Every structure is written in C-alpha cells, then in structure tokens.
Amino acid sequence: MKLKHKKKKLQRAIGMLLLVATAYASQQVLATELIELGTLGGSTSFARGVSSNGDVVIGDSFTNGDVFIRAFRWSAANGTMTDLGTLGGDSSVAFAVNSTGTVVVGWAIPLLAA
Known part of the structure; x- marks a missing residue:
C-alpha cells in the first residue's frame, strides 16, 4: 500500500515539473531578425543590454586601432550607434x-598619470 502511495506522489511531482517546464518554455521569445549594430570604428562590439521593447541596445565597442573600448547606445529609431564618452578617460x-x-x-x- 505504501509503495502505491509513493508511486502516485512521484507521478504527480513529475507531472507538475513537466507542467512548469512547459509553461516556462512557452514564455520564451525567439528572435525573428538579427541586426548588425556596427562598431565605433574598431573590429568588434559587444551588446550587453537591451531595453524592454528592444528599441535600445547598449554595450561597448573597440575604437579605431582596437586600442580603447567605448560604451555605446544603439537606437532602432535611427539605426545608429552613439559613443557615450569616457568622462575624460581612455575607455568606458x-x-x-x-x-x-x-x-x-x-x-x-x-x-x-604619465
């Protein structure tokens, strides 16, 4: 009798896990398009965050010569990457x-300092 009860509990637990996994999987959003953001003159850029509606992407990019990294903000409104500056330093x-x-x-x- 105890074995039957444990088996039913296990089946219910597995069923609940499958239900949770199915609900989680159904909430995943798949990208429908890959957009080239560009760079700030260097060879590589890294996207690190995106706004809730996907209109703004932020990250960092190498500049000309791949020596310094600069923070950027890319906007879907105009499709351009904007250098956010460094507060007077070399990289951001x-x-x-x-x-x-x-x-x-x-x-x-x-x-x-030199």
Whole structure:
C-alpha cells in the first residue's frame, strides 16, 4: 500500500515539473531578425543590454586601432550607434539599461598619470 502511495506522489511531482517546464518554455521569445549594430570604428562590439521593447541596445565597442573600448547606445529609431564618452578617460563600458532605454549604467577608466 505504501509503495502505491509513493508511486502516485512521484507521478504527480513529475507531472507538475513537466507542467512548469512547459509553461516556462512557452514564455520564451525567439528572435525573428538579427541586426548588425556596427562598431565605433574598431573590429568588434559587444551588446550587453537591451531595453524592454528592444528599441535600445547598449554595450561597448573597440575604437579605431582596437586600442580603447567605448560604451555605446544603439537606437532602432535611427539605426545608429552613439559613443557615450569616457568622462575624460581612455575607455568606458555600458553594461545595463533601464526598461525604456533612457538610463545607461557602466564604468569609465580615468587617464593614468604619465
């Protein structure tokens, strides 16, 4: 009798796991298009965040000569990548953006004294 009860509990638990896994899988959104964002003159760029509606992408890109990395904000509205600057240093990185794409969080490396 105990074995039957344990078997039923196990079957219910497996059924619940399958239900949760199915619900999770159905919420996944598949990309329908790959968009080339470009670079800030260098060979490579890295996307690190995207706004909730997908209109803004942030990240960092190598500049000309691949020496420095600069934070960028790409906008679907005009399809351009904007250099976010460095606060006076050599390099910067953007690693988060808010849901509307209006606030970007990152860091900048200050110039080293010669």
